Amino acid sequence: MSSVRVQEEDFSLHDEWQACRDRLAGNAGAVVSFVGLVRERSNTGNVSRLYLEHYPGMTETSIEQIVVKAQQRWSLLDIVVIHRVGELQPEDQIVLVIIASAHRADAFAACEFVMDLLKTEAVFWKKETRDNESVWIESTLEDVSRSQEWQE
Amino acid sequence: MRSQSITIQVKFFASLKESLGVSQTNLTVPVESTVDMLLRKIQDTYGKDSQLIDISSLRVAVNQQMVEFDRVIREDDEIAIFPPITGG
Numbered sequence A: 001m002s003s004v005r006v007q008e009e010d011f012s013l014h015d016e017w018q019a020c021r022d023r024l025a026g027n028a029g030a031v032v033s034f035v036g037l038v039r040e041r042s043n044t045g046n047v048s049r050l051y052l053e054h055y056p057g058m059t060e061t062s063i064e065q066i067v068v069k070a071q072q073r074w075s076l077l078d079i080v081v082i083h084r085v086g087e088l089q090p091e092d093q094i095v096l097v098i099i100a101s102a103h104r105a106d107a108f109a110a111c112e113f114v115m116d117l118l119k120t121e122a123v124f125w126k127k128e129t130r131d132n133e134s135v136w137i138e139s140t141l142e143d144v145s146r147s148q149e150w151q152e
Numbered sequence B: 001m002r003s004q005s006i007t008i009q010v011k012f013f014a015s016l017k018e019s020l021g022v023s024q025t026n027l028t029v030p031v032e033s034t035v036d037m038l039l040r041k042i043q044d045t046y047g048k049d050s051q052l053i054d055i056s057s058l059r060v061a062v063n064q065q066m067v068e069f070d071r072v073i074r075e076d077d078e079i080a081i082f083p084p085i086t087g088g
Helices: A013-024 A058-073 A104-121 A141-149 B014-020 B035-046
Strands: A002-007 A030-037 A045-054 A078-084 A086-088 A093-101 A124-130 A133-136 B005-012 B024-030 B059-062 B065-067 B079-082
Touching: A002 A058, A013 A030, A013 A078, A013 A093, A030 A104, A058 A078, A058 A104, A078 A104, A093 A104, A104 A141, A124 B014, B005 B014, B005 B035, B014 B035, B014 B079, B024 B035, B035 B059, B035 B079
Parallel strands: A002 A078, B005 B079
Antiparallel strands: A030 A093, A045 A086, A045 A124, A078 A093, A124 A133, B005 B024, B059 B065, B059 B079
């Protein structure tokens, strides 16, 4: 099972976690969840706003491809990915990943894998506003190297 | 000859969309044009007086799949041009 959503609206970790639990109906031994937040401090200054643009259709497909890679690599029962787009502010929730598996090692590893690949392969463009200046940003070297580490 | 050209719709995203000032446009190109020829047409149309468009820095998706610049374009293709993705 998997679910990928790209949306402007905020999400509720509790509601999504409960919905995942309900779908699993007692089969899982582990549910790992991750929530990413918009940081106030970037490498280049204080961020007052973050704008995420996406390509409807292609963005969802790019995330679904990451989900499939995770499913091929680990034994997983459910994956939920929700990614927000549009105007966000520091401390806003930006991404949710929930992964359920029979044993915790699979869910922990797959959650980190999905997040690392989201940072480099998901079709988004980000614009930061800092000190009254808006700048389109690029993937960081750290993001790229974390993603490459999974490619063996 | 008219029949030897096709009109295609092209979408732009992110900084490219801002630079061009449009999110999509219709362009007429010769039949059997490649992505590279389309990019040059866009550069001629929008970037004559500036260095707004650095073709080598752009990425192109046809029907929502990333393609190389030698890909031949067809009339019903969905074409999108954008800078490298930032990721989520």
